[in-house]
Amino acid sequence: MNVAIIVAAGQGTRMGGERAKQFLELAGIPIIIHTLRAFERCAIIQEIIVVLAAAEAAGFLSLAGQYSLQKLTKVVPGGATRSESVLHGLKAVRAATAEVIAVHDGVRPFVTADEIARTVAAAAMHEAAVLVAPVTDTVKEVVDDRIVRTPDRRSLRRALTPQCFSYALLRRAYEEADVLDPELTDDSALVERLGHSVAIVEGNSRNIKITTPQDIVIAEAMIKEGLWS
């Protein structure tokens, strides 16, 4: 079984509203539902586990009922950090049947079923694979407010999600991680620390993470103009 863990336990404090950002609507549908639908449409994924703040669970289940999600098997409570939330999701996976685990941000609704499928397939082959997008800006490495290096942009990628790993590898990475470290926001980095090679899968910049009110404006414009649909 290939299992998606959708991490949606954030409180959305940067959003300035009362609702966690994953429940805000885009084109009349909650962001988290857009996200889940991409995984529903992706045949390579057999099961979906959603990690949510405990207070959101009841409301989410009623919402999920409205949209008849077929692959959703568990809703588990989030932790104090993103990493702890992923770990909670990982502990809910049935080890006996688990193959590839696809960890995805609940607030990345523009991922496509094709991107998910290609990343899972790469992880099935290499044990670890991350969806990425090109870096369009020049990136500078800085020390003490001075530029120390300009890496070649062609060798850089932005890490998106899903990030996909064999179940055993991801469990091992999380066993060695300090999941209470709030700076740990990238699952691939934990696997890289084990010395394991991680493959990249080229994805589209459209797959943005919605974390600020500006992002909502951009996402609405993206949908309305059909430019990313």
Next chain:
Amino acid sequence: MNVAIIVAAGQGTRMGGERAKQFLELAGIPIIIHTLRAFERCAIIQEIIVVLAAAEAAGFLSLAGQYSLQKLTKVVPGGATRSESVLHGLKAVRAATAEVIAVHDGVRPFVTADEIARTVAAAAMHEAAVLVAPVTDTVKEVVDDRIVRTPDRRSLRRALTPQCFSYALLRRAYEEADVLDPELTDDSALVERLGHSVAIVEGNSRNIKITTPQDIVIAEAMIKEGLWS
């Protein structure tokens, strides 16, 4: 004299339309005019040179007349590459009175007068300073489709414009550059190659470069919602 060189010689081929992108309108005003107004409002800038495709010059001058730009002194024809266009602008600067040169992309209309002033001031002190924004995504260094390094995001910045330099330093950097190399899109990198230290000035992510139809949609949304105004 602190002189701004506004590079707007691009043909906008990625835009898919007939007009070069710097002449498309945002909120009813051409992008290039929004950009020039930021420099008009910035007291530390005394003179503005615009680099344009030769075919656009006449149309631009009539446009500039409508918006009564006070600091615009010259319109010079662009080159075959961005670097050659900057060099054409640089050759139009009066060496005898030049102090700091602020090179800015014509299609970055959301720069503020304050950001320009702070970057020019930093260059007056350190000879070279670049406006930057935080990197919000995890960035990976990649070789042969494998991740080889995850630099600490806190040590990375995205290079924006203006990029500001003492006139003598920028002339020297351009004398040693192959300005026909289309990959040379970052003035700071030329100065870094000389071994000269470049300072950074923290700016806002709002200062986007408008190069695709999607960027126009985002820019319109930014203005309409007043989120970046």
